[in-house]
Amino acid sequence: MTESLKLTVDERDDGLAVVYTDGYINNQGGEEIAATAYRLIDAGHRKLLLNLAETKIVNSIGISILIEIIEKMLEIDGQLSFCCLTPTIAKTFHIMGLAQYAQIHETEEEALAALT
Amino acid sequence: MPPPSSSVVDSELWRELFTLEQRGVADRRALDELLGRWARARGLSAASLDQAGSDADAPSSSSGDDSRLASFGLETGGDETLDATLELPSGTLRWRQAADGASEDGTGLDADSLLLAAAARVCGLKRQLEQETFQAMFRGVEMEVLHEIGRAIASTLDVDALGEEILVRAVSLVDARRGALYLLEGEHYVLASVVGGEARPRLESGEADVAALEAAPAEAEAPLPGAAHLLGAAVEVDGDPRGVLIVADKESRRGVGPFVSADRRTLALIASQAAVALENAKLHHLALEKERLERDMELASEIQQKLLPQRPPSVDGFEMAGWNRPARQVGGDYFDFRPVGNGRIGLTVGDVSGKGMPAALLVSTLHSALSVLLDRGEQGSAMIEVVNRHICESSGLNKFITVIYAALDAERAEVEYLNAGHNPGVLLRASGTVEELGSTGVPLGLLPSATFEEATLHLEPGDLLCLYSDGITECAAPSDEEFGLDRLVELLAAMGDRPLNEILSHIDATMLAFADGLPQGDDQTVVLLRRLP
Numbered sequence: 205m206t207e208s209l210k211l212t213v214d215e216r217d218d219g220l221a222v223v224y225t226d227g228y229i230n231n232q233g234g235e236e237i238a239a240t241a242y243r244l245i246d247a248g249h250r251k252l253l254l255n256l257a258e259t260k261i262v263n264s265i266g267i268s269i270l271i272e273i274i275e276k277m278l279e280i281d282g283q284l285s286f287c288c289l290t291p292t293i294a295k296t297f298h299i300m301g302l303a304q305y306a307q308i309h310e311t312e313e314e315a316l317a318a319l320t
Numbered sequence: 321m322p323p324p325s326s327s328v329v330d331s332e333l334w335r336e337l338f339t340l341e342q343r344g345v346a347d348r349r350a351l352d353e354l355l356g357r358w359a360r361a362r363g364l365s366a367a368s369l370d371q372a373g374s375d376a377d378a379p380s381s382s383s384g385d386d387s388r389l390a391s392f393g394l395e396t397g398g399d400e401t402l403d404a405t406l407e408l409p410s411g412t413l414r415w416r417q418a419a420d421g422a423s424e425d426g427t428g429l430d431a432d433s434l435l436l437a438a439a440a441r442v443c444g445l446k447r448q449l450e451q452e453t454f455q456a457m458f459r460g461v462e463m464e465v466l467h468e469i470g471r472a473i474a475s476t477l478d479v480d481a482l483g484e485e486i487l488v489r490a491v492s493l494v495d496a497r498r499g500a501l502y503l504l505e506g507e508h509y510v511l512a513s514v515v516g517g518e519a520r521p522r523l524e525s526g527e528a529d530v531a532a533l534e535a536a537p538a539e540a541e542a543p544l545p546g547a548a549h550l551l552g553a554a555v556e557v558d559g560d561p562r563g564v565l566i567v568a569d570k571e572s573r574r575g576v577g578p579f580v581s582a583d584r585r586t587l588a589l590i591a592s593q594a595a596v597a598l599e600n601a602k603l604h605h606l607a608l609e610k611e612r613l614e615r616d617m618e619l620a621s622e623i624q625q626k627l628l629p630q631r632p633p634s635v636d637g638f639e640m641a642g643w644n645r646p647a648r649q650v651g652g653d654y655f656d657f658r659p660v661g662n663g664r665i666g667l668t669v670g671d672v673s674g675k676g677m678p679a680a681l682l683v684s685t686l687h688s689a690l691s692v693l694l695d696r697g698e699q700g701s702a703m704i705e706v707v708n709r710h711i712c713e714s715s716g717l718n719k720f721i722t723v724i725y726a727a728l729d730a731e732r733a734e735v736e737y738l739n740a741g742h743n744p745g746v747l748l749r750a751s752g753t754v755e756e757l758g759s760t761g762v763p764l765g766l767l768p769s770a771t772f773e774e775a776t777l778h779l780e781p782g783d784l785l786c787l788y789s790d791g792i793t794e795c796a797a798p799s800d801e802e803f804g805l806d807r808l809v810e811l812l813a814a815m816g817d818r819p820l821n822e823i824l825s826h827i828d829a830t831m832l833a834f835a836d837g838l839p840q841g842d843d844q845t846v847v848l849l850r851r852l853p
Contacts (some may be wrong), residue, residue: 228516230497231571252758261515263492264458279349299460302457
């Protein structure tokens with residue numbers, strides 16, 4: 205497993221951007237996602253999809269940062285969705301209440317269809 | 321600059337606060353707005369409101385800075401110091417005068433400042449509640465993880481996948497930045513899984529002591545080089561070491577620090593669950609491996625049975641039969657009858673040193689060499705010398721084969737034989753005398769340049785030739801007494817002119833009765849040739 209999180213961003217039309225994560229979403233990884241999300245928001249994106257297919261692990265610090273991003277999206281009337289979670293991460297997100305404020309989809313296609 | 325107002329309170333702000341509350345968003349934005357109005361009313365260039373007595377260890381769910389509740393006119397992430405401070409009941413107000421030296425400063429606990437303090441108090445309490453809710457929910461995740469690992473004991477049987485799953489869950493649950501799982505293999509602890517950075521591939525058994533690991537984490541030889549804080553838990557089954565689970569550097573929003581006692585309990589709990597799960601997976605893996613080996617042995621046994629003749633050839637004036645019982649699934653004994661040209665029939669009994677699969681492999685080599693040469697019409701000592709050289713090249717050290725080979729010329733009633741270090745064959749004459757077919761050379765596979773002599777004998781009507789392996793004569797009774805050649809000769813003599821298959825069945829039953837339940841120590845083979853009266 206890599207030392208730090210790798211991010212790939214796919215900026216699409218209609219204010220939608222997909223962010224692909226690869227690695228551990230911890231304090232460092234979470235901050236990188238937050239910085240990327242805020243940059244995309246500043247660039248005018250209001251719909252963000254986080255594809256976590258290549259992330260097998262997330263800790264409570266990472267979750268707290270994801271919650272901040274969700275709050276930020278709610279403040280600007282935007283929408284944050286997640287897709288391709290491992291069963292463990294999906295269960296963690298549900299227990300931690302992320303599913304109340306962010307949509308969680310099994311596949312990227314399903315998430316994109318819901319966002320567009 | 322807007323005109324100073326007497327009060328920051330207005331209906332618009334309260335409406336906004338109420339709306340944000342209803343949307344379930346943290347009220348930091350509203351507090352920022354309130355602070356801004358307070359600062360602008362006093363002509364200040366920058367201000368911040370910091371929480372009193374914030375819990376530094378708790379992860380924040382609403383702010384990138386654990387103690388700051390609101391700020392006005394500050395650059396995000398800048399290292400700015402503010403000039404003046406006012407302690408409020410719920411926190412601290414800091415501010416800086418505008419550059420043009422505006423009229424009012426922030427001093428004095430006026431009504432607006434107290435209102436700000438009240439709002440900060442509400443905000444702080446709400447944040448504390450959020451943090452506590454967050455912690456409570458994360459305990460839910462912890463319970464779920466332990467439950468999942470317990471369930472994995474019954475479902476995941478792949479050791480590698482299980483090791484990674486256990487490590488990932490341990491690292492995330494105690495908010496470690498890094499982690500590694502080592503499993504004991506022989507004398508060493510081998511890295512099974514790693515998260516968040518490099519780890520040494522192997523630890524010596526003396527290096528896997530948890531207390532020693534935790535005491536000196538920053539050493540160059542540490543399992544996780546560069547880690548500042550280590551926490552370890554031994555993975556044990558009934559007190560026997562199986563591995564060690566190590567996590568490093570507990571994360572908070574401000575960086576990394578040491579682990580707390582609750583983390584040690586959590587890690588120990590995961591390690592004990594992991595030990596059972598890993599042991600279960602390992603036992604399952606061993607059982608599968610054993611099953612596979614047994615299937616291979618069954619297949620090898622079937623293949624070996626096919627090397628033996630299904631039935632003896634029919635030769636006028638003669639009768640022949642063979643019988644073999646390996647001590648294990650596969651054996652090192654071999655027998656064969658086959659036409660070898662010029663109307664002759666070759667009879668072979670071979671015995672490879674040792675038993676089981678290694679011996680069986682050499683039996684195959686012997687079978688191949690003999691089949692090819694005899695089918696090509698090769699004869700006698702020249703033939704066996706080629707076989708010997710071939711066996712010398714194919715067999716390892718201390719592996720050899722004793723062989724007795726007899727070629728029957730039915731027309732002449734003559735047998736030409738070679739004995740390469742094998743038990744002497746016995747010839748029971750119809751007249752009642754017994755002759756032995758002694759050694760005419762060394763066992764095959766010992767000396768590549770060995771030579772072999774042939775000997776010839778004539779069979780009279782009623783003569784019975786018996787070739788056998790030492791599993792017959794050395795068959796042991798519970799008293800340690802061996803069956804011996806005398807008993808074999810007596811048995812053959814007592815059976816008289818009974819059909820050969822009947823004699824072989826009797827030998828089979830006699831061997832079992834003699835051993836009296838002892839496990840068979842060696843492969844047993846008998847080949848009989850009789851000139852019909």
